[in-house]
Amino acid sequence: MDRPAVEVFHYKDKEQSSNLLLQLNTLRQEKILTDVLLCSDGTEIACHRNVLVSSSPYFRAMFCHNFMERQQTKISLKGITSAILSSIIDYVYTGLISISMDVVLPLMQAASMLQYGRVFEACSSFLQEQLSPDNCLSMIRLSDIMNCDSLRSKAKEMAMESFCDVSASEDLCELSLPDLMGYLEEDGLCAQEEQVFDAVVSWIHHDPLSRKGLISDLFKKVRLRYVHPTYLFQFIASNPLIQSSTLCTELIESVRRLLFSVSTKLLEDTLMDFRRLWVAPRRHTYHDNMVVVGGRKNNEQTSRDTLIFDEKSQEWQRLAKVPVRLYKASYVSLHSVLYVIGGLNAGTECNKVSRTVYTLSLKTNQWRTAEPLLEPRFAHQSVSYLHYIFVLGGFGHDRQLTDRVERYSSMFNQWESMSAMPEAVLYPAVAATNQRIYVFGGEDAMQSPVRVIQVYHIARNMWFKMENRLVKNVSAPAVVMNEKIFIIGGYTRRVMAYDTKANQFSKCANLKERKMHHSATVLSGKIYMTGGRYINSHDVVEDSDTLECYDPKRDAWTVQGNLPYKLFNHGSLTLTCSSQKWGNS
Incomplete structure (x- = not known):
């Protein structure tokens, strides 16, 4: 019997893309058909404009719009070392790049500048693997400089989960008031309220002249309902910082009346003034x-x-x-x-x-x-x-x-x-x-x-x-x-x-x-x-x-x-x- 005729046969060569890239890289290394030189630190790297344009919005804008670089055969890239530039060009032609602690920051900066998003995120992933309670706050500052949301999110997650360790670090004392407030307000902060209070005290003692007056605002972030009464009345209440603040002593007195008062009416009055702070939920990490x-x-x-x-x-x-x-x-x-x-x-x-x-x-x-x-x-x-x-x-x-x-x-x-x-x-x-x-x-x-x-x-x-x-x-x-x-x-x-x-x-x-x-x-x-x-x-x-x-x-x-x-x-x-x-x- 005759087989039915196949009208269309769709063939896909799975190796074509990778083979093409390999051939282009060989042409680059042999400087065949290259039409632009990228220069840094006196080093010239021969490239194909069409490859650069295809790999990055940065080069597409440079070579496809009315910028002077469109007519130039030599392009000087300032702020990028020749080693980093060479590494990125190798990546463009091979898809491979090596990331280590020695090069990750300049590589990340270059990837950001030249708009190689996947290299940028690869650097972020590498830094995320290096995260620890000792460096997570520093990583957050770095992520802000680099405008790297993925690193910031992961570093903050570690800071929240390891707050007990982080709170003992010098980095915590260097936090700005808004940043510290941001942590203390988080329901997901993984710490006992006693540790939250200790972190507040440490932060103030780091710069007492400018920070002492902030104790009442920070103390409101300690969820007193979940502080052990012994710690609250014997240690927190006697702390000189707390005693220096009328509002702080009033808050502690409100808790005391709530726990010990025999008058139901007094309890209701206390709750009316104190309700917003007292009913704060237990942190989610509990x-x-x-x-x-x-x-x-x-x-x-x-x-x-x-x-x-x-x-x-x-x-x-x-x-x-x-x-x-x-x-x-x-x-x-x-x-x-x-x-x-x-x-x-x-x-x-x-x-x-x-x-x-x-x-x-x-x-x-x-x-x-x-x-x-x-x-x-x-x-x-x-x-x-x-x-x-x-x-x-x-x-x-x-x-x-x-x-x-x-x-x-x-x-x-x-x-x-x-x-x-x-x-x-x-x-x-x-x-x-x-x-x-x-x-x-x-x-x-x-x-x-x-x-x-x-x-x-x-x-x-x-x-x-x-x-x-x-x-x-x-x-x-x-x-x-x-x-x-x-x-x-x-x-x-x-x-x-x-x-x-x-x-x-x-x-x-x-x-x-x-x-x-x-x-x-x-x-x-x-x-x-x-x-x-x-x-x-x-x-x-x-x-x-x-x-x-x-x-x-x-x-x-x-x-x-x-x-x-x-x-x-x-x-x-x-x-x-x-x-x-x-x-x-």
């Missing part, structure tokens, strides 16, 4: 991390494990182990530090009731001890608010249910007794918001559910309680989100949202099983529930290893994965850290 600690592991033994959830990889990583096995301890976070409080010391023969307080910071991934409780206790509840931790109820050293309340001040590392709860309860749901601690339900000494909401006014150190038939939870966690308190399960599938201002409950999507002894925390605007125990369809209690998530926008629960093992009576907390790196243990 990462919220979900940490799971302690509990009963696989229903075999009390766990010493501390796990952290990596949202990107959706995997669990291990942190340093809790120093001892503690059964029915309480877990709470304050100022991005994890506290493990009290519990039964499972390492002793008689399971001694503990008053020890262990702390873990993600920055160091090391456990330390804080001031111990006034009284040993276990199966108690802990909740943090402002710079305080409150410990409520549980069993005391005599193994009797207690109504006693203790308060820990992170500023002074000190515990003190507070007003006792109106009613001693075990395993209630506890949350703190709007100057109050709310204690929902739980059970009494006879293991009967308590249908009561107990409310503690933090500033006034006073309790009151409200009967409520909707409260019937035991061993359920509570979290605060979107100005509501969510009570999750507790021998039930129910999830209730409590509006503290309206004193009203609303129902949310149910859990898949009746859950108890689980834990929950808020992360990225959602509730994450971990582990616990559940009652299956045959009314048998089983342990769980699930990680479930509640989205308030969709009012729906979804399974997000699993814990490394089944776990209950543990802590699930959100800790904030300015780094995603911590030591392995």
Whole structure:
């Protein structure tokens, strides 16, 4: 059979362009058909005008418009060395160029002048590879001189990410006021607010005569809400620069009134004057991390494990182990530090009731001890608010249910007794918001559910309680989100949202099983529930290893994965850290 005729055959020679360039370069080297000499430092480089015109808008304008160079056979290029010019002409004919620290700056200048954009960006890429915290600010100044946006963007990114290192450099002290302000205003600045303050002080001390008067403007850029109170009131407040500024001392006094005032009206007045500064968001480089600690592991033994959830990889990583096995301890976070409080010391023969307080910071991934409780206790509840931790109820050293309340001040590392709860309860749901601690339900000494909401006014150190038939939870966690308190399960599938201002409950999507002894925390605007125990369809209690998530926008629960093992009576907390790196243990 005859093959059908092909009307058109499109042939593309992939080697034609490169071969043509190679031939042109050979002609140049042999000075065949060259029609112009580029001169620098007494050196003449023979070239083809049409090749130069095709390679650069600079030469196109020179040779194709009514400039005098159009008629000249020798063109002198000032400000470019012969070596750099030769290197660029080699690039024009071969597409190859060598960049090193010795030549990158003059090469970049020449590429800019002669309008070889890809060479210019290649120099920028080379400099970006040399970036370090020690030179990134210098690179920013260089990028401004060179008008190189890509280098400036990369160098500023490093300065933001490595601000802790950069702030200790001499280059930071050389920044202009607008440039320093620009960094301090960035949400993406990777530094703790204490370090931001130290950078401000260092910058002023570099030239105190001309800069001292700028302290109040710069101090406003320190986000005081995220400064540890101890550092703020003991170190920042006593700094001579701060004391020299009336506005700075007034700002610190506003924070003091906000944290310590017993007058709600005074708090509102303080917030009105201070709101814009106080509500500044946490910098974006701070990462919220979900940490799971302690509990009963696989229903075999009390766990010493501390796990952290990596949202990107959706995997669990291990942190340093809790120093001892503690059964029915309480877990709470304050100022991005994890506290493990009290519990039964499972390492002793008689399971001694503990008053020890262990702390873990993600920055160091090391456990330390804080001031111990006034009284040993276990199966108690802990909740943090402002710079305080409150410990409520549980069993005391005599193994009797207690109504006693203790308060820990992170500023002074000190515990003190507070007003006792109106009613001693075990395993209630506890949350703190709007100057109050709310204690929902739980059970009494006879293991009967308590249908009561107990409310503690933090500033006034006073309790009151409200009967409520909707409260019937035991061993359920509570979290605060979107100005509501969510009570999750507790021998039930129910999830209730409590509006503290309206004193009203609303129902949310149910859990898949009746859950108890689980834990929950808020992360990225959602509730994450971990582990616990559940009652299956045959009314048998089983342990769980699930990680479930509640989205308030969709009012729906979804399974997000699993814990490394089944776990209950543990802590699930959100800790904030300015780094995603911590030591392995």
